[in-house]
Amino acid sequence: MTARPDAETTASAGARKADHLRIAAGPGVLHARGSGLEELRLRHRALPGRDLEDVALETSFAGATLAAPLLVSAMTGGTAEAGAVNGALAAAAAQHGVGLALGSGRALLDDPSLLETYRPAGAPRPPLVLANLGAVALQPDRAERLVELLDADGLFVHLNPVQEAVQPEGEPCFAGVLERIAATVQRLSPRPVLVKEVGFGMDPEDVGQLAAVGVSAVDVAGSGGTNWALVEGRRDGRAGAVAQAFADWGVPTAEALRGARAAAPGLPLVGSGGVGDGVAAAKALALGADVAGLARPLLVAAQDGRAGAALGTVVRQLRIAVWAAGAASAAQLGEEHLA
């Protein structure tokens, strides 16, 4: 299913994005159960054996060097408010040297004049910028055009079957998605193609299939944070009746990471979904993620004018957690650092 590039669709997509930004930042949209990260504890070493500032956070990921193993997860684009949020998120990501995933570029493909709402002029460039497209709208040529329009370093494809199914105007059309991802990997090579969920996690079998078609990384985007069935349910009464049963649907982030690591041992992983602070990020790294991602917490901070400070706090928490767990570097964190 490709996008329908008529003006009415673009306008209603804009209204939907505005609703998403407002509702996702508000109450009642979190999974009924946690990410599983809150049940884990990192070891506490009273003798960390090194100075705090000697802990290394730098990480190579998706062809970029990040100052810390963190990613601002994909959120928005296409409206004036999205432009303000993206400007704040780009500035925060650049300030702290971490990656930035942009929101779905489907609207931009239909209307290239929306470029400023994704990449506001004058916003600094983070070390890694990823374009984003949903599986339903994915076609290799469109994906390449989007990456070029956004001057992005690569592409994040999002898999959101439950959201599409709950959303009244959604398109739950997932036949052939894996084949289109494979073709997109070929088309964009050597630029990285990463694949993520949107907060319901992934089964190890999905991760194995994605690894087999050559994706550069998988973001498990597990349950425990933002729940897109509940967001759609708050946006539309018809969705609300259906959504409630999915309040605790999905694979919690901790379980999804362990499953992904086992299914695809060499594949770079992002741990996201309910990662609220730098300690949770460190736990995700200990479970095998190469990078941890945050969406909603940084949206709320950006809307409050404190995205840079909030991200700085996460980086500081991560540094302290790596150090106090007894690791020399974020990259070294492993299951042996869990209590």
Ligand SMILES: Cc1cc2nc3c(=O)[nH]c(=O)nc-3n(C[C@H](O)[C@H](O)[C@H](O)COP(=O)(O)O)c2cc1C
């Ligand atoms: C306002 C908002 C908009 C989002 N839009 C997208 C999107 O366009 N593409 C995408 O891949 N994920 C999107 N997501 C999902 C996030 O990238 C992330 O996977 C999910 O919110 C779980 O992370 P969290 O618990 O830290 O919020 C969005 C999330 C939020 C909060």
